[in-house]
Amino acid sequence: MKKAWDKAEHNRISRKEKKMSRTTKCVFSLLMVMIVGVFFVNGDALGDVKIRGKIVGDPINIDPAHLKHAQDRIIAQQVFQGLLTFDVTTGPPHPVSPVLAESYEVSEDGKMITFKLHKGVQFHHGYGELTSEDVVFSLQRHLDPKVASRAGAQLGDVERIEAPDKYTVKIYLKIPSAITLLQNLAWQNAGFMLSKKAALKLGDKIQRMPIGTGPFYFDRWDPGEKVVLKKFDRYWRTPARIDEIVLWVIPEEIVALGALEKGDLDISEVSQLGAYDRAKTLKNIYLAQAKGNVWQYIYYINHKMKPMDDVRVRRALAYALDIKGICKRVGPLVVPFPSPLSPAVFAATDEFWRYEYDLDKARQLLAEAGYPKGFELRLLYNKNVLYEPIALEVKNCWDKIVDVKLELIERAVWAKTLRQFKHHIAAWGLARTAPYLYGERYETGSTAQYSQYSNPQVDEAIKKAKTARTEEEARKYWREFQRLATEDVVNLVVAVGGNVQAISNKVKGVLLYPYTGLIDLEKAYILK
Numbered sequence: 001m002k003k004a005w006d007k008a009e010h011n012r013i014s015r016k017e018k019k020m021s022r023t024t025k026c027v028f029s030l031l032m033v034m035i036v037g038v039f040f041v042n043g044d045a046l047g048d049v050k051i052r053g054k055i056v057g058d059p060i061n062i063d064p065a066h067l068k069h070a071q072d073r074i075i076a077q078q079v080f081q082g083l084l085t086f087d088v089t090t091g092p093p094h095p096v097s098p099v100l101a102e103s104y105e106v107s108e109d110g111k112m113i114t115f116k117l118h119k120g121v122q123f124h125h126g127y128g129e130l131t132s133e134d135v136v137f138s139l140q141r142h143l144d145p146k147v148a149s150r151a152g153a154q155l156g157d158v159e160r161i162e163a164p165d166k167y168t169v170k171i172y173l174k175i176p177s178a179i180t181l182l183q184n185l186a187w188q189n190a191g192f193m194l195s196k197k198a199a200l201k202l203g204d205k206i207q208r209m210p211i212g213t214g215p216f217y218f219d220r221w222d223p224g225e226k227v228v229l230k231k232f233d234r235y236w237r238t239p240a241r242i243d244e245i246v247l248w249v250i251p252e253e254i255v256a257l258g259a260l261e262k263g264d265l266d267i268s269e270v271s272q273l274g275a276y277d278r279a280k281t282l283k284n285i286y287l288a289q290a291k292g293n294v295w296q297y298i299y300y301i302n303h304k305m306k307p308m309d310d311v312r313v314r315r316a317l318a319y320a321l322d323i324k325g326i327c328k329r330v331g332p333l334v335v336p337f338p339s340p341l342s343p344a345v346f347a348a349t350d351e352f353w354r355y356e357y358d359l360d361k362a363r364q365l366l367a368e369a370g371y372p373k374g375f376e377l378r379l380l381y382n383k384n385v386l387y388e389p390i391a392l393e394v395k396n397c398w399d400k401i402v403d404v405k406l407e408l409i410e411r412a413v414w415a416k417t418l419r420q421f422k423h424h425i426a427a428w429g430l431a432r433t434a435p436y437l438y439g440e441r442y443e444t445g446s447t448a449q450y451s452q453y454s455n456p457q458v459d460e461a462i463k464k465a466k467t468a469r470t471e472e473e474a475r476k477y478w479r480e481f482q483r484l485a486t487e488d489v490v491n492l493v494v495a496v497g498g499n500v501q502a503i504s505n506k507v508k509g510v511l512l513y514p515y516t517g518l519i520d521l522e523k524a525y526i527l528k
Helices: 007-014 042-046 070-079 132-142 178-185 196-207 252-264 271-281 312-317 325-329 359-368 387-398 411-420 455-467 471-487
Strands: 027-031 033-041 049-053 083-084 096-098 101-106 111-117 158-165 168-173 216-222 226-231 244-249 267-269 285-289 295-301 376-381 403-409 425-430 493-495 499-503
Touching: 007 455, 049 070, 049 267, 070 216, 070 226, 070 244, 096 101, 111 178, 132 168, 132 196, 178 226, 178 285, 196 271, 196 312, 226 499, 244 312, 252 267, 252 499, 295 455, 312 359, 325 387, 387 403, 387 425, 387 493, 403 455, 411 425, 455 471
Parallel strands: 049 244, 376 403, 376 425
Antiparallel strands: 027 033, 083 096, 101 111, 111 168, 158 168, 216 226, 226 244, 267 499, 285 499, 295 425, 295 493
């Protein structure tokens, strides 16, 4: 993969790399389905490396406006910070907690938020102090159509943003949606702050050369091999106890676990069943799990393709889906929670799910809809995390009433294929920590939607939830949203998973986010 930034520019803003006396590449081989070996860079392992983790692939785009892929989110979490975050050290639902904002205040009418920034916060690579100008730039950038930010809709209620002084930011809203905006800003895409100076100077290079305020700075990327992050000595909070993080590019979890067992790796995500079973047998390793589950294995239904436009057909598929049985057979990495909101999210409930497994009811509904003998259903999926085993389980359920045609789509063209809407249903994942970040997948005309769905009642419930002045009122309307979306069977959530990591016994202080694979190493340390 070609490097996305100019070499001379990278050298100018990065520290000079130390010469290594010994450097070897990560090598592994696969014989049939048996892993026979894995070797890592001895020079790094014996030099400055303090924690060695893994990512599933090379960085794609670490610009907060375009964060999408797991490997990019893991890197971004160490490099960037937001005004706010979700406090995942507590049980779900996770409360919003200030980070770069020293404090914040919401006006009585819910249409203005005032943030007071911490003073002395420094950006990496000498780009100066974080000020209100950087915050205004970062937020307004999401609203620029030319940027095409994934977080644009999350800031759609913003009327204007002002910086009355160097450390104060005021956000004025068109509607009283302050509570929702605070939750949106606590998530990565909308929340992470950029250096205005760095963004304007580097342009598109920030996609793979991020400049943040976090405890680690982006040092280098060796394509196809690893990403190196280093301790930021001018970090505004207590500096990290880790000097260096190396994130090796290792697509296969079972290979990573082999390296973990040998002592060549310190931490690895566990999201596959075989890897989970293997991790439980490893010595000097402990399994850690984030508090709460947010990763939905969600089946997006194409509402503009017949017969999926008929609610009787959608309900028939719901009745024919043995969700409890699927989760039991797939294993301990998933739990049943068939709701539009994940269980760790504010106001989430599955009490409106009334489609207990009933094949007779499913067949009756299909017959009423004019399909007594079923129909051919095109189901798209890819092999990431547990998509394939769950898709096979779903096919086994639905084949009893319809003819399911599974179609494996490569991850590289997955999103583009979904946008073509030539399928009946597509299996994907959705993991967020705020209710609106799920709700936008159900809004009419939302760019985040993959269902071509429209229902004024659902839109109204989301709007009222967004503009609620109190948490009690917000909870009421988010519940109404879940009731309506469940009755209409907008999409189907087959299972919900969390974040499980296999970690060396010598590594402590790793913070796990409910989002699959996402870790924070700010307070991590190694036992001597």
